[in-house]
Amino acid sequence: MFTGIVSGAGTVLDVTHNQEQSLAVLRLHAPGHASDLDLGGSIAINGVCLSATSNDGETLSLDVMGETLQRTTIGELRAGDRVNLERCTPAGARLDGHVVQGHVDTVGTVLARTDHGQWTKFRVGLPAAYAPFVAEKGSIALDGISLTVTAVSAARDAEHWVEVGIIPITLRETTMGQRQVGDRINIETDVLAKYVARLRGFEVQD
Incomplete structure (x- = not known):
C-alpha cells in the first residue's frame, strides 16, 4: 500500500520492449530509494506499483506486464524522463495522503x-x-x-x-x-x- 506522498524523483535510463512476450523492462536511476529495496520489493513509479527485479543500490530494473502497459503511461516513458517515486508504506506509519494501491485504473x-x-x-x-x-x-x-x-x-x-x-x-x-x-x-x-x-x-x- 502507498499513501500518494511522493518521496523523490527518479530518472528513466531506458525502457526495453519485448513484443512477443507483451512485456517491458524499465530501468531507472532511483537515488535514495533503491539501497534497501529487496528484489521483489514494491515501489510506485508515477503511481504504478512495480516489483524490483535487479538493484545495484542506485539503479533499478522492473518488469512491466502487458496489462500495465495497456492501462498506464509506463510504456511511453523515454530515457531522461523524470518520474515520481514512492516506497510502500510500513505498518504503523502516518497515513498522510490517502489509501493508494498503485493499481492505476x-x-x-x-x-x-x-x-x-x-x-x-x-x-x-x-x-x-x-x-x-x-x-x-x-x-x-x-x-x-x-x-x-x-x-x-x-x-x-x-x-x-x-x-x-x-x-x-x-x-x-x-x-x-x-x-x-x-x-x-x-x-x-x-x-x-x-x-x-x-x-x-x-x-x-x-
Whole structure:
C-alpha cells in the first residue's frame, strides 16, 4: 500500500520492449530509494506499483506486464524522463495522503493548466466509465500523487474531468510542475468508491 506522498524523483535510463512476450523492462536511476529495496520489493513509479527485479543500490530494473502497459503511461516513458517515486508504506506509519494501491485504473489527459501565482489548477479529462468514482473533495491519485478533487464535471456532461489544485512544493518536487496541456497522466480513483460500486452491481464499461 502507498499513501500518494511522493518521496523523490527518479530518472528513466531506458525502457526495453519485448513484443512477443507483451512485456517491458524499465530501468531507472532511483537515488535514495533503491539501497534497501529487496528484489521483489514494491515501489510506485508515477503511481504504478512495480516489483524490483535487479538493484545495484542506485539503479533499478522492473518488469512491466502487458496489462500495465495497456492501462498506464509506463510504456511511453523515454530515457531522461523524470518520474515520481514512492516506497510502500510500513505498518504503523502516518497515513498522510490517502489509501493508494498503485493499481492505476486509466490514463487521463491534461485539458487545462491555470497558474495562480503560488499555486496551479489542473483540469484532467478522464474516461466516462471512471467518472462515477470521483467526487468533489474526495481523493484521487494523479501519477501517484495524492490530491484532493476541487471540482468535477456534471454527470450529464459529454466530457468528463476533474480539477485539482497543486501547491508550490508539489509542483517543485513532483512531475506535476512539468505537466502541460495534452500530457497523459496516470489516474487511480478511490478504492473505497470502487468497492461500493462493485457491491451495488456497477460494472465499468471501457
